[in-house]
Amino acid sequence: MDPLQMVDLKKQYQKIKPAIDEAIQDVIDQTNFINGNQVATFAQNLENYLQVKHVIPCANGTDALQIALMALNLQPGDEVITPSFTYFATVEVVGLLKLTPVFCEVNKDTFTIDVNEIEKLITPKTKAIVPVHLYGQSADMEPLLAIAKKHNLYVVEDNAQGIGGYYQFSDGRKVANGCMGTIGTTSFFPSKNLGCYGDGGALFTNDDELAIKIKMVANHGQQKKYVHEIVGCNSRLDTIQAAILNIKLPQLDSYCAARRKVADYYDSAFANHPKIKVPYRASYSYHVYHQYNIQLHESVDRDQVMAALKEVGIPSMIYYPIPAHKQKVFENNTPKLNNLDLTNQLCKTSIALPIHTEMDEEQLEYITKNFLTIINKF
Numbered sequence: 001m002d003p004l005q006m007v008d009l010k011k012q013y014q015k016i017k018p019a020i021d022e023a024i025q026d027v028i029d030q031t032n033f034i035n036g037n038q039v040a041t042f043a044q045n046l047e048n049y050l051q052v053k054h055v056i057p058c059a060n061g062t063d064a065l066q067i068a069l070m071a072l073n074l075q076p077g078d079e080v081i082t083p084s085f086t087y088f089a090t091v092e093v094v095g096l097l098k099l100t101p102v103f104c105e106v107n108k109d110t111f112t113i114d115v116n117e118i119e120k121l122i123t124p125k126t127k128a129i130v131p132v133h134l135y136g137q138s139a140d141m142e143p144l145l146a147i148a149k150k151h152n153l154y155v156v157e158d159n160a161q162g163i164g165g166y167y168q169f170s171d172g173r174k175v176a177n178g179c180m181g182t183i184g185t186t187s188f189f190p191s192k193n194l195g196c197y198g199d200g201g202a203l204f205t206n207d208d209e210l211a212i213k214i215k216m217v218a219n220h221g222q223q224k225k226y227v228h229e230i231v232g233c234n235s236r237l238d239t240i241q242a243a244i245l246n247i248k249l250p251q252l253d254s255y256c257a258a259r260r261k262v263a264d265y266y267d268s269a270f271a272n273h274p275k276i277k278v279p280y281r282a283s284y285s286y287h288v289y290h291q292y293n294i295q296l297h298e299s300v301d302r303d304q305v306m307a308a309l310k311e312v313g314i315p316s317m318i319y320y321p322i323p324a325h326k327q328k329v330f331e332n333n334t335p336k337l338n339n340l341d342l343t344n345q346l347c348k349t350s351i352a353l354p355i356h357t358e359m360d361e362e363q364l365e366y367i368t369k370n371f372l373t374i375i376n377k378f
């Protein structure tokens, strides 16, 4: 059996090695390391894949979020509604721009932003909602977009974990994650569903004017060389990374399918177990399982489980151990409505098992068998 890892990038690379090696060598031969033609080609390829008007590549997923909020011209003191149960970057950029994060509870099944809690948090200062398509499952976008429209708010989708997935609207329309709101952002961090071989990110929008603004913000505030209209930043996708992504993008659907197959295997192995709550599959969402995250019953000691798994060579992770509202930098930013009880609880009971594109049945059998043995001791 191959050693178990949270993600197996080496094995994935082996399958596409000749094409990747050639693409990288091409960039080196052309020495067009910055803004080479591969970057524009990738943006176009991704536009076609997502069926969105504009893809603007940038340096990483955190920059993408920052650039989105800057392009929307949000001002210090403006309020941004966001879940606390997310990777820190989602909230970090809000703080960086001196905006105020207003933490929203998550839904008890999907762990994405609870759309029934959003309206209570809206004030005259609210400017935007930032849903996160957590673990690869879309937030419930149809009601969220309706709330945003009613209150004239921007929607920035943090789609770092959900690329390749989509949301199905009640009229049957399927729209790619990240392409429903005002702006969508993603990350090409190597372990993400569409990962490059270093850092990378992108923004998506269907708004022509906003696309121009985003490009400007990401490029020192200039449209014309040496004419700086606003203060922006410098955030580019390397040509080498774009060349790699051009090879990997055609694989994305099969990568997502492979992840879903792993989730199917886990789901059936753990079905109806009294101490394990498997990930919920919302009917509106095509879940692409960036993570396979389960909830342990409160009688189960998670630390002991993780240690026992480690002993038999099974890695596991916690996404996320500390919610944003309990991070020191945001501790003065007390949640408005409640204490985010569910968010706090999820941080204590969540455990993620290995899921990636290269897992085989032998590995899955080994993991599920051992995991159940360990859990059944509690």
Ligand SMILES: *Cc1c(COP(=O)(O)O)cnc(C)c1O
Binding pocket: 060, 061, 062, 063, 086, 087, 089, 090, 132, 158, 160, 161, 186, 187, 188, 189, 199, 200, 201
């Ligand atoms: C990975 C991730 C980011 C940040 O992406 P980077 O490319 O690492 O900057 C932001 N939000 C979420 C939800 C993520 O999972």
